[in-house]
Amino acid sequence: MALDAKIPEGPLDKKWDRYRFEVKLVNPANKRKFDILVVGTGLAGASAAASLAELGYKVKAFCLQDSPRRAHSIAAQGGINAAKNYANDGDSVHRLFYDTIKGGDFRAREGNVHRLAEVSGNIIDQCVAQGVPFAREYGGLLQTRSFGGAQLSRTFYARGQTGQQLLLGAYGALMRQVANGQVELYPRHEMLDLVVVEGVARGIITRNLLDGEVEVHTGHAVVLATGGYTNVFYLSTNAASCNVTATWRACRRGAFFANPCYTQIHPTCIPVHGEHQSKLTLMSESLRNDGRVWVPKTPGDKRPAEALPEEDRDYFLERKYPSFGNLVPRDVASRNAKQVCDEGKGVGETGRAVYLDFADAIKRDGEDAIREQYGNLFDMYERITGENAYKMPMRIYPAPHYAMGGLWVDYNLMSNLPGLFVLGEANFSDHGANRLGASALMQGLADGYFILPYTIGGYLVGASLPAVSPDHDAVKEAKAAASERVHQLLALQGKRTVDEFHRELGLLLWNRCGMSRNEAGLQEAKEKIPQIREEFWQNATVLGSDGELNQVLERAGRVADFLEFGELLVEDALHRHESCGSHFREESQTPENEALRDDENFAYVAAWEYQGVGQSSRLHKESLQFEDVKPATRSYK
Amino acid sequence: MNLTLKIWRQKSPKDKGRLVTYMAKGISPDMSFLEMLDTINRDLILKGDDPVAFEHDCREGICGSCGFMVSGQAHGPLKGTTVCQLHMRHFTDGDTLVLEPWRAKAFPIIKDLVVDRSALDRIIIAGGFVSVDTGSAPEANALLTPKDNAEIAMDAAACIGCGACVASCKNASAMLFVGAKVSQLALLPQGQPERERRALSLVTSMDDAGFGNCTNESECEAACPKEISVRNIARLNREFLRASFSHPAK
Numbered sequence A: 001m002a003l004d005a006k007i008p009e010g011p012l013d014k015k016w017d018r019y020r021f022e023v024k025l026v027n028p029a030n031k032r033k034f035d036i037l038v039v040g041t042g043l044a045g046a047s048a049a050a051s052l053a054e055l056g057y058k059v060k061a062f063c064l065q066d067s068p069r070r071a072h073s074i075a076a077q078g079g080i081n082a083a084k085n086y087a088n089d090g091d092s093v094h095r096l097f098y099d100t101i102k103g104g105d106f107r108a109r110e111g112n113v114h115r116l117a118e119v120s121g122n123i124i125d126q127c128v129a130q131g132v133p134f135a136r137e138y139g140g141l142l143q144t145r146s147f148g149g150a151q152l153s154r155t156f157y158a159r160g161q162t163g164q165q166l167l168l169g170a171y172g173a174l175m176r177q178v179a180n181g182q183v184e185l186y187p188r189h190e191m192l193d194l195v196v197v198e199g200v201a202r203g204i205i206t207r208n209l210l211d212g213e214v215e216v217h218t219g220h221a222v223v224l225a226t227g228g229y230t231n232v233f234y235l236s237t238n239a240a241s242c243n244v245t246a247t248w249r250a251c252r253r254g255a256f257f258a259n260p261c262y263t264q265i266h267p268t269c270i271p272v273h274g275e276h277q278s279k280l281t282l283m284s285e286s287l288r289n290d291g292r293v294w295v296p297k298t299p300g301d302k303r304p305a306e307a308l309p310e311e312d313r314d315y316f317l318e319r320k321y322p323s324f325g326n327l328v329p330r331d332v333a334s335r336n337a338k339q340v341c342d343e344g345k346g347v348g349e350t351g352r353a354v355y356l357d358f359a360d361a362i363k364r365d366g367e368d369a370i371r372e373q374y375g376n377l378f379d380m381y382e383r384i385t386g387e388n389a390y391k392m393p394m395r396i397y398p399a400p401h402y403a404m405g406g407l408w409v410d411y412n413l414m415s416n417l418p419g420l421f422v423l424g425e426a427n428f429s430d431h432g433a434n435r436l437g438a439s440a441l442m443q444g445l446a447d448g449y450f451i452l453p454y455t456i457g458g459y460l461v462g463a464s465l466p467a468v469s470p471d472h473d474a475v476k477e478a479k480a481a482a483s484e485r486v487h488q489l490l491a492l493q494g495k496r497t498v499d500e501f502h503r504e505l506g507l508l509l510w511n512r513c514g515m516s517r518n519e520a521g522l523q524e525a526k527e528k529i530p531q532i533r534e535e536f537w538q539n540a541t542v543l544g545s546d547g548e549l550n551q552v553l554e555r556a557g558r559v560a561d562f563l564e565f566g567e568l569l570v571e572d573a574l575h576r577h578e579s580c581g582s583h584f585r586e587e588s589q590t591p592e593n594e595a596l597r598d599d600e601n602f603a604y605v606a607a608w609e610y611q612g613v614g615q616s617s618r619l620h621k622e623s624l625q626f627e628d629v630k631p632a633t634r635s636y637k
Numbered sequence B: 001m002n003l004t005l006k007i008w009r010q011k012s013p014k015d016k017g018r019l020v021t022y023m024a025k026g027i028s029p030d031m032s033f034l035e036m037l038d039t040i041n042r043d044l045i046l047k048g049d050d051p052v053a054f055e056h057d058c059r060e061g062i063c064g065s066c067g068f069m070v071s072g073q074a075h076g077p078l079k080g081t082t083v084c085q086l087h088m089r090h091f092t093d094g095d096t097l098v099l100e101p102w103r104a105k106a107f108p109i110i111k112d113l114v115v116d117r118s119a120l121d122r123i124i125i126a127g128g129f130v131s132v133d134t135g136s137a138p139e140a141n142a143l144l145t146p147k148d149n150a151e152i153a154m155d156a157a158a159c160i161g162c163g164a165c166v167a168s169c170k171n172a173s174a175m176l177f178v179g180a181k182v183s184q185l186a187l188l189p190q191g192q193p194e195r196e197r198r199a200l201s202l203v204t205s206m207d208d209a210g211f212g213n214c215t216n217e218s219e220c221e222a223a224c225p226k227e228i229s230v231r232n233i234a235r236l237n238r239e240f241l242r243a244s245f246s247h248p249a250k
């Protein structure tokens, strides 16, 4: 099947304009006749649900948590990008577009990314109007900072809680529509399956997490904004409930999964400390603006940091990348940290950590200045590690953080399954093989506030969508399958906990399909995952009953899906014989150990079609055309 | 280290519930409180017993999912810290800890340490937002906001909606939660057009949801993991009075 991204014709900077002019409009009086199911209430889902409801559509919004306000977007710290050029430092829509394409290592679509940059400014306007308390200058204007390797100051922020404040803004807009009767809210509801009627997405199957009721919801379109799948690694910076279930179940129903192997490993996280650890905590990337990253020069040197004189330290990022230094993009910073630890230069008890040192910054600016900028992060570090980072360097290590891969969507944000729209981290669209800091929040809100509200209308006017009866075979089949699966899970009475299986899968993926990957390791993972999965279905234990709050059952379903999806992730990594962005194939590197892209053979989106559990998925390629930017070697030297 | 835990077990909203004693053995001081509970649950699961239900998600102190009483203190003994960010190094070997759910009329118990906090959402539905449709916003820098106001608004906006303020108040009042939202928006220019209407309707919906009255005990501020100040309650009282006198709907 040829994948058509449906990018509008015309010059890059006129495409979106032209699209909006040409798209067919839904008569305002007709909008209320359309029922839209929005799954997920993070930045992408809440903004979409609110905006669609404002337009007059009837919306049902679903989420796992007890309140929409608790979606994982709440945890984003650093900020949100926008090409406002308030700092007068040369920013523009085109530059944000260019940085995003280059940062993604030339594996994203020009048309989508340009549109993202175009609407970025509107997002800030919208959020300010909602009362999001962004940082301000004394004159009352908005403040920006530079972030994650950008050489421009284009990141807007609200202390270290930008995601929280943006989400509360979107949540407010959503709750306003609940008050207006335009949105019906379904918290503590988990989507277990997608209902596809004659090739068109027409509904979802959910389970009420409080009483176990399996329900059918049908509508004219389904919007998935269910976030990323990085928890497949078990230990990650993501919240515990982040999962792949909704997108994976959609994939099993025919939606293509694109680029699953593009997973971002964030360089500045608190290192793993013990086997009972349940998550990894991110320390904001802004720390790299003032902290210097180093390790001892000699492998095995176990002297404490303060006993190591300057000449025995290796500031490896500054040494290897003199022009960007400690501010190289995430993938480069992470890979280099791994490399020095592999060489035996890692620090701390486990040897899997590098120093992030503020001594010079404190000497230069004083402890108070550093406290003012990073105080909350230093506090958080101390709370978790019991160490005072004003007195000794922090220890950090990379951790799984973000999924660039996701369900394949076209320019309309619609999957290959008509009627299924996918937004936010759940889709694959804008970040290519590597996402820049502060761009996920931008993309989620762009999708929900400013893109879907236009594109969904174009679909609804043109489609013939007769009502779906609850007795339709497709509905009955999906509902029965979801109930059956719950019962299969409840029947598991083995000897190992669900979490143990998750941990085992995660560790395997981390070691074989993490920051750097090679053929042999990937083959090993490919063989082992089905074994873990099989053992799960024999030997996992799930207790309790169906008709009550059952947290073990919830986790079991999500882990079972990770055990299927993990195999696809590895398959994608195995097939991509090049290094690009976050995907580093050891076989494809320069003599200086830098990533070596292969544009000739791999300048495409890999979209995978499900063929059955344990079966190889079928690959569809969407080739990427670069008309505006010439793909070049990403160099941060 | 080893600890004795007395944990509230209640199978369902209708069940009576009781404290059950568990031993937590070999706990590392580097574990978080919830990781300690994970180990208890792991042992329970392997024995075939129902694990303790508790809510959590981010485990970073920001989503507001977690929260229960640890020996009478909401989120435990460490100031300004959610229970997911509380680490075991703050306890001593041999301690006995009592874990109970938030107790408030407006927060019915669902199971064990999990309660229903949807009343907080209902308060926000009553008007805890600025009414602005997507696309209709003016240029962001067209609205000047004094930095000091933005900072105080941010202090209030830091609320994570966990409910600790309600649980620690002897009247189970939600005044700190409501005060934080009303203050945030009253301090910003964007919040002005609906300022009075918001103060009135949020307070009304709080009363309707079954939360109690504030008698200025300030326990809420002491328990708040985000250290939200009771000055927000004073501001709410002023806003409410002001609105009661001047709002045309009154």
Ligand SMILES: Cc1cc2nc3c(=O)[nH]c(=O)nc-3n(C[C@H](O)[C@H](O)[C@H](O)COP(=O)(O)OP(=O)(O)OC[C@H]3O[C@@H](n4cnc5c(N)ncnc54)[C@H](O)[C@@H]3O)c2cc1C
Binding pocket: A039, A040, A041, A042, A043, A044, A045, A062, A063, A064, A065, A068, A071, A072, A073, A074, A075, A076, A077, A078, A079, A080, A162, A163, A189, A190, A191, A192, A225, A226, A227, A228, A237, A238, A239, A242, A243, A245, A246, A282, A401, A402, A423, A424, A425, A426, A437, A438, A439, A440, A441, A442, A444
């Ligand atoms: C610690 C951390 C810090 C970050 N900092 C930044 C930053 O500074 N800047 C930046 O740009 N990005 C940042 N990111 C990334 C960014 O936060 C996320 O990519 C983004 O918030 C995802 O938003 P979303 O709306 O797509 O999904 P989420 O916010 O993850 O929301 C997913 C929603 O889907 C629901 N859901 C999931 N599965 C189901 C199901 N099966 N059934 C029903 N509902 C379901 C959930 O309940 C939730 O409501 C950070 C990420 C992390 C982990």
Ligand code: FES
Binding pocket: B055, B056, B057, B058, B059, B060, B061, B062, B063, B064, B065, B066, B067, B082, B083, B084, B085
């Ligand atoms: S789990 Fe999110 S605040 Fe504790």
